[in-house]
Amino acid sequence: MPQFFSNKRLILLLVGMIFLVALISFSLRDRNHASLPEQLIKDVVGFGQSMFSKPTQYITGVFDNVESLLNTYDENKRLKVRLEDYVTLQASVNDLRLENDELRKIVEKEEDLRDYNPIQSTVIARNPDQWEEKIIIDKGEIHGIEINMAVMTAQGLIGKVILTTPYTSTVELLSTQNPNYRVSAVIAEGKEVFGLIEGYDDKRKELILKRIDSEYEVKVGQKVTTSGLGGIFPKGILIGEVTEVTTDDYGLTKLAYVKPAASFSILDHVIISKRTITPVDGTDGENTEADLKKGEGDGS
């Protein structure tokens, strides 16, 4: 094809390639902060996207309702069995909550790591090419969303906010393979056992809980929750259940596989938790709080 590679075109092609590589490396370096034009595009596209996704979710909601109507009889039977347990559980929860409040008053400690303000939000898009585990939600800075806030569904923790614009934000799911993604977790049955959620096993579809002190015993089936000690997430959000316990590569600490409580596959409504205690420097996020304040974290 002699025509195709004429001089002018060849130069254009080369310049294009150089420009492309420069653009890709530029945007790869600083992915946690959206520049002004980027924010503008995100907001405009996000607005259009929510126009499309909200009616779709309404329609799928109707189908879900029909489906749950068909299962009503079976569910009702099972729920009746549980109902009696539930009443006693509720009574003891109320009792404990009251007692907790009173004790707090006595020691004059008002704030709690568990307290958070929930912000309800709708998922407007999931990254369609799915090379990265990201979803986009319809609440942004104006609604009080900030980077590194915990995102969960009714079942449990699903991820954290990594990027915000005035009207949308991007959430990275726990099932990411990003090595900088850490969540400080605790197994609170009997004795509190601390660890860090670091990484996701793609084959087993399970999270990996690392750095558990080998003195403590961890059993299969125990529940893992956020510890709140990472500095950013509130305490007590369910992450999942331990399925296997082994030692880590160096044999110094224990490692547990955790089956996530929330499903990552079909997400529509999520809750973003804004912690009431001031967040501090921590491991829940990729950036430290100091970076956030400056607004120029380098993502390491």
Added chain:
Amino acid sequence: MIRILVIAISVLLFYLEPIFGLFSPIELNNDFYVLVPRFLIIYLIFVAIYYDRKRAMLYGLLFGLLYDVFFIDIIGLYSFIYPLMCLVASFTVKYIHQHLIVSTILTLLLVATVELLLFLFYTFIGIKTMTFTYFYQHNLIPTMMANVVFLLMFGWAFKYILLNRFNQRALLLQK
């Protein structure tokens, strides 16, 4: 009317892709299969084949850029791949017959190329570590199956609309 339709369809497909993306990954026998909707690039390749190469590349650049900024935060990935695919399609179609079946097969090959290029890119920058066989079984095959269904349903309609528009413009140029 039909003039607006050409761009309206691409806007519609651009917004529909992530909605279909919400249904994926699909879980079958404890294995997850990723179906990636590639509606927009399928349509743009049809535009390149049946209507206008330059127009297709322009749309590819525009929507690719929007896609880059909105979803993946790496500018220059889709905004390069989309126009490239349109270019390849329009060059190939000069040497082969413009029958619907031929262009369907060509489009599918190019969609597979897009997936492959993205796989190479993401393994190269190290965001995702995935073996080729895993990618082939869990991403490429399900994605291609989903897109074949889409193409068989709407391919003829795209051809009909775009050829109509092409003829309309040819008539205008004659006057």
